Amino acid sequence: MKRMTDIMPMNKHQGFTAGIVKVLLWIYSSFTFLMLLYMTYNSFRERKDILGNTFGKPAKFTLDNYIKLIFEDNFFHYFLNSVIILVASLVLLVMISSFTAYGLARYKFKGRKFMRIFFLIGLMFPAQLGIVPIFQLLKQIHLINNIASVIIISAAGISMPVFMLTDFFAKLPKEIYEAAVIDGAGEWRTFFQVMFPMASPVVFSVCITSSVTIWNQFFLPLIFLQQDANKTIPLLVVKYTKNLFSTMDLALAISTLSTVPILILFIIFSNQILDGVTAGAVKG
Amino acid sequence: MKKFFGKRPYLLFLAPGFILYTIFVVYPIFAAGSLSLFRWNGIGEKVFVGFGNYIELFTSSNLMSQMVNALKHSLTIFILTALINIPIQIIMAYMIYSKVKGKNFFQVAIFSPQFISTPVIVFIFTLLFDGNIGVVNKILELIGLGKYARPWLGIPEFGIYIVWIMISWAGIGVGMMYFIGAMKMIAFDSLESAYMEGAGFWKRLIYIVLPQIKMTVLNLVLISYVFSMTIFDYSYILGGTSGGVNGNVDVMPLFFYRMAFGDTNPLGGNISSNSIGMGTTIACVLFFMIFAIALIQLLIVYRKEED
Numbered sequence: 198m199k200r201m202t203d204i205m206p207m208n209k210h211q212g213f214t215a216g217i218v219k220v221l222l223w224i225y226s227s228f229t230f231l232m233l234l235y236m237t238y239n240s241f242r243e244r245k246d247i248l249g250n251t252f253g254k255p256a257k258f259t260l261d262n263y264i265k266l267i268f269e270d271n272f273f274h275y276f277l278n279s280v281i282i283l284v285a286s287l288v289l290l291v292m293i294s295s296f297t298a299y300g301l302a303r304y305k306f307k308g309r310k311f312m313r314i315f316f317l318i319g320l321m322f323p324a325q326l327g328i329v330p331i332f333q334l335l336k337q338i339h340l341i342n343n344i345a346s347v348i349i350i351s352a353a354g355i356s357m358p359v360f361m362l363t364d365f366f367a368k369l370p371k372e373i374y375e376a377a378v379i380d381g382a383g384e385w386r387t388f389f390q391v392m393f394p395m396a397s398p399v400v401f402s403v404c405i406t407s408s409v410t411i412w413n414q415f416f417l418p419l420i421f422l423q424q425d426a427n428k429t430i431p432l433l434v435v436k437y438t439k440n441l442f443s444t445m446d447l448a449l450a451i452s453t454l455s456t457v458p459i460l461i462l463f464i465i466f467s468n469q470i471l472d473g474v475t476a477g478a479v480k481g
Numbered sequence: 482m483k484k485f486f487g488k489r490p491y492l493l494f495l496a497p498g499f500i501l502y503t504i505f506v507v508y509p510i511f512a513a514g515s516l517s518l519f520r521w522n523g524i525g526e527k528v529f530v531g532f533g534n535y536i537e538l539f540t541s542s543n544l545m546s547q548m549v550n551a552l553k554h555s556l557t558i559f560i561l562t563a564l565i566n567i568p569i570q571i572i573m574a575y576m577i578y579s580k581v582k583g584k585n586f587f588q589v590a591i592f593s594p595q596f597i598s599t600p601v602i603v604f605i606f607t608l609l610f611d612g613n614i615g616v617v618n619k620i621l622e623l624i625g626l627g628k629y630a631r632p633w634l635g636i637p638e639f640g641i642y643i644v645w646i647m648i649s650w651a652g653i654g655v656g657m658m659y660f661i662g663a664m665k666m667i668a669f670d671s672l673e674s675a676y677m678e679g680a681g682f683w684k685r686l687i688y689i690v691l692p693q694i695k696m697t698v699l700n701l702v703l704i705s706y707v708f709s710m711t712i713f714d715y716s717y718i719l720g721g722t723s724g725g726v727n728g729n730v731d732v733m734p735l736f737f738y739r740m741a742f743g744d745t746n747p748l749g750g751n752i753s754s755n756s757i758g759m760g761t762t763i764a765c766v767l768f769f770m771i772f773a774i775a776l777i778q779l780l781i782v783y784r785k786e787e788d
Binding site for chain 1: 489490491492493494495497498499501502504505506507508509510512513516523572573576579581582583585586587588589590591592593594595596597598599600601603604605607608609613614616619650655658659661662665681682683707710711713714717718734737741742757760761764765767768771772775
């Protein structure tokens with residue numbers, strides 16, 4: 198099928214206003230990259246040099262800030278905390294929400310409609326409002342100061358993934374399921390070998406949106422991870438940016454190290470990622 | 482046992498999600514409601530006070546003034562987002578949808594701050610707006626406007642607007658993607674015929690595109706509302722637990738955090754004798770503010786589907 202934009206020269210004759218808007222877009226977009234470059238550039242300078250001679254010619258470029266961050270301040274310890282939280286939450290979230298969605302979409306049972314609405318409730322209730330009871334609960338089972346607490350809470354927010362996946366599974370033709378059953382596959386094997394792999398575009402979309410939220414989350418770790426040893430990267434960044442006079446160098450190094458690699462990954466896979474975001478948005 | 486589940490395989494599929502979701506999403510809402518009826522700080526004696534906490538919240542001049550201040554800021558963020566960000570997002574989306582030159586670059590650049598964590602965003606703005614090392618002041622100096630140089634982040638009146646600017650820079654790409662998604666669903670013959678009839682670039686946006694994405698606009702206004710009422714990180718990082726100088730960046734969730742978890746930290750420090758009671762009370766008030774609006778959204782969407 199021909200796309201509208203193939204036959205319609207929509208990018209022609211846009212006029213003067215559109216020209217101004219375009220210029221503004223160029224400025225705004227460049228600004229974002231310039232700021233990141235500026236941050237990266239300064240992260241190779243010594244603290245005194247940055248604070249005392251911010252816009253002057255740099256005295257020298259050095260990797261000292263990074264060496265200090267990685268070897269003296271154990272950057273990778275905190276990085277590992279963040280990675281464990283991300284991977285564990287994501288695996289749990291995806292598994293649990295696709296089970297639930299499949300159960301809701303594939304089977305007819307009494308109370309199905311109620312259950313669908315039940316799982317939607319979470320969309321209206323931001324997790325932080327229930328944080329006091331959750332804190333009490335986790336205190337009783339001694340999970341405060343344990344990254345498991347952040348993992349469980351992050352994985353429990355399944356409303357949106359369940360909604361998206363239910364929609365997907367419900368639209369799958371019944372024949373696919375029936376064919377698998379005729380081949381002798383049980384309910385679980387059908388799910389794992391046939392149905393779940395088919396949902397991978399939706400799962401990808403869920404993974405993208407959820408991983409950004411989980412990786413950058415601030416509120417949950419702030420409340421549940423009080424000890425230095427189990428802090429995550431965003432909390433470590435705050436530790437350095439709190440007192441810029443004494444830790445400007447480390448603040449620059451950690452901001453660069455925790456931002457630039459992810460953005461490079463994003464730029465490489467931007468087409469797939471943005472498609473995933475749009476797919477999720479259209480469903481939502 | 483096996484036979485029971487064999488007949489009802491859905492129970493096994495639903496169980497893990499149901500259990501986790503019920504314990505960590507649904508139960509806390511009701512638990513917060515019931516805890517708000519007690520005077521308690523988690524350690525001492527738990528005393529039932531009925532709606533005492535609510536009455537105290539709305540009559541104590543100290544608490545009330547903190548709440549009004551925080552609520553005013555949360556609503557300021559919402560109104561600015563709805564009136565300024567959403568139109569900008571629509572225009573950005575329309576430009577990209579119309580395949581202007583550089584659209585891939587725009588899309589990536591505008592969306593990328595979404596991947597940056599809040600503390601780093603605040604830090605980047607410090608590099609920009611700081612009084613001594615900030616780029617903005619340097620630029621003002623260079624173009625001869627040095628007398629307007631200010632420690633921008635330290636001006637109390639600007640606080641909440643700076644929070645809004647940071648939120649916007651970080652999040653404007655998400656809404657833009659929503660609109661691009663919605664625009665891609667527009668039937669192409671309507672745009673085509675408008676084009677044939679000579680409708681210009683902006684006329685097509687106003688008369689053809691906007692009416693077809695109005696549900697997305699409505700959705701995004703409501704999402705912005707929920708988001709504005711729950712945003713916490715920026716104010717905490719900029720102004721600490723107290724919400725800045727005289728609470729100049731204080732917002733509702735931070736007010737809640739301060740009451741529930743004390744002035745220093747959740748595990749000790751300056752916790753009041755009623756931290757949990759008052760904390761959950763504020764959470765419930767905030768919850769109803771969100772719920773009332775969310776309900777309106779549901780009704781509108783529901784009615785739309787009935788049509």
